[in-house]
Amino acid sequence: MNPAPESGMTAGQGRSTDTGRTATKRRSIVTAARTIFLRKGYGRASMDEIAALAEVSKQTVYKQFADKQQLFATIITTDIDATERLTGSMVENLGVSQDLESDLRRFARRHIVEVTQPDTVRLRRMIIAEAERFPELATAWYAQGPERGHASLAEQIAILAERGVLRAPDPLLAAQELNWLILSIPLNRAMFHGPDGTFSPVELDRYADEAVRIFLSAYRSE
Amino acid sequence: MNPAPESGMTAGQGRSTDTGRTATKRRSIVTAARTIFLRKGYGRASMDEIAALAEVSKQTVYKQFADKQQLFATIITTDIDATERLTGSMVENLGVSQDLESDLRRFARRHIVEVTQPDTVRLRRMIIAEAERFPELATAWYAQGPERGHASLAEQIAILAERGVLRAPDPLLAAQELNWLILSIPLNRAMFHGPDGTFSPVELDRYADEAVRIFLSAYRSE
Numbered sequence: 216m217n218p219a220p221e222s223g224m225t226a227g228q229g230r231s232t233d234t235g236r237t238a239t240k241r242r243s244i245v246t247a248a249r250t251i252f253l254r255k256g257y258g259r260a261s262m263d264e265i266a267a268l269a270e271v272s273k274q275t276v277y278k279q280f281a282d283k284q285q286l287f288a289t290i291i292t293t294d295i296d297a298t299e300r301l302t303g304s305m306v307e308n309l310g311v312s313q314d315l316e317s318d319l320r321r322f323a324r325r326h327i328v329e330v331t332q333p334d335t336v337r338l339r340r341m342i343i344a345e346a347e348r349f350p351e352l353a354t355a356w357y358a359q360g361p362e363r364g365h366a367s368l369a370e371q372i373a374i375l376a377e378r379g380v381l382r383a384p385d386p387l388l389a390a391q392e393l394n395w396l397i398l399s400i401p402l403n404r405a406m407f408h409g410p411d412g413t414f415s416p417v418e419l420d421r422y423a424d425e426a427v428r429i430f431l432s433a434y435r436s437e
Numbered sequence: 438m439n440p441a442p443e444s445g446m447t448a449g450q451g452r453s454t455d456t457g458r459t460a461t462k463r464r465s466i467v468t469a470a471r472t473i474f475l476r477k478g479y480g481r482a483s484m485d486e487i488a489a490l491a492e493v494s495k496q497t498v499y500k501q502f503a504d505k506q507q508l509f510a511t512i513i514t515t516d517i518d519a520t521e522r523l524t525g526s527m528v529e530n531l532g533v534s535q536d537l538e539s540d541l542r543r544f545a546r547r548h549i550v551e552v553t554q555p556d557t558v559r560l561r562r563m564i565i566a567e568a569e570r571f572p573e574l575a576t577a578w579y580a581q582g583p584e585r586g587h588a589s590l591a592e593q594i595a596i597l598a599e600r601g602v603l604r605a606p607d608p609l610l611a612a613q614e615l616n617w618l619i620l621s622i623p624l625n626r627a628m629f630h631g632p633d634g635t636f637s638p639v640e641l642d643r644y645a646d647e648a649v650r651i652f653l654s655a656y657r658s659e
Contacts, residue, residue: 344566395621
């Protein structure tokens with residue numbers, strides 16, 4: 216009686232179930248790929264193993280990801296998007312901050328926790344390991360991770376400089392200094408300390424707070 | 438007629454020639470090992486290949502180095518000693534400096550050049566790559582490299598704090614902050630940029646000078 220909408224609906228439901236199944240498979244592939252990459256390194260990981268661990272056919276993997284590099288790029292983007300969701304809004308609001316010291320501390324404390332997560336440290340180590348053989352991976356990660364982060368911070372530092380809160384003739388340089396002030400001590404130790412490179416929250420807070428103190432000493436106006 | 442001294446002399450000469458030959462072989466082995474380690478990574482490097490490249494027998498290698506790990510430790514120590522020779526005396530004199538800003542700049546500019554040498558960057562990358570499988574290598578490197586460096590700097594910072602030039606309640610923390618302020622921007626970029634991660638001397642000087650400015654803003658007394 217009303218065939219068009221009905222069949223339309225059925226087709227729609229079918230499509231959305233298909234989309235749901237596709238999305239589920241895609242997530243399984245990405246999760247499996249992360250595990251295999253971390254276990255074997257990028258060079259030695261194979262699409263076969265990834266398909267086997269994700270319990271899908273190799274064709275299914277290739278239907279969604281043209282090649283290993285595209286799959287790896289998706290992992291990087293997924294991870295970075297997850298981090299952005301956590302600290303992105305903190306960064307975006309720095310420019311208009313009315314209490315810069317406490318807002319910077321809040322961001323720094325969160326940022327340091329994110330970047331020293333064991334899986335993030337292991338992924339970082341793996342990318343560094345492969346930087347010579349697969350420079351395109353490492354440069355992509357660097358561009359989408361630290362460089363994007365520096366650019367977002369630099370925008371806010373420029374606003375703070377316009378407001379006269381900071382004195383930062385080169386906002387990008389100031390942003391890089393801030394980022395590495397926050398991360399360097401624990402991140403370098405983590406890089407060289409295998410699975411033991413973990414930190415107590417008290418330690419991390421202390422590094423974050425000292426980073427903010429140093430940054431403000433050097434860049435605050437007056 | 439004077440047999441004792443003569444034969445003594447002969448024996449001495451023989452011994453010193455032997456020692457000379459042994460030292461030469463030892464140097465060849467260390468150089469070959471560095472090449473093989475950088476090419477294949479620690480895990481995949483073999484003592485056979487190292488002996489072949491050094492043009493000595495495998496027994497000769499084992500006469501000097503108990504195992505692969507000891508050989509690797511020797512490379513680390515050799516490299517770190519070479520760096521120490523270049524910046525060690527600059528650090529040792531910081532405590533009594535009468536012009537801290539310019540002495541720190543001189544140290545920072547030299548330190549950044551040393552640490553961003555392509556072979557040092559590649560060795561660092563390799564150690565990070567193997568940190569999970571061979572944590573003892575990475576921790577040894579970290580202890581003999583950055584941690585020793587931080588300790589030397591901290592000693593001088595403590596003297597400067599006693600003199601009232603700096604305000605540094607935790608000299609070790611201040612030393613770590615200074616070290617990473619100097620190195621982080623170029624070193625992180627180098628880690629992720631394969632063989633292209635090189636820098637112009639002007640760029641490096643700029644990072645060194647900004648590091649010193651930030652450090653003094655945060656730690657100088659008054």
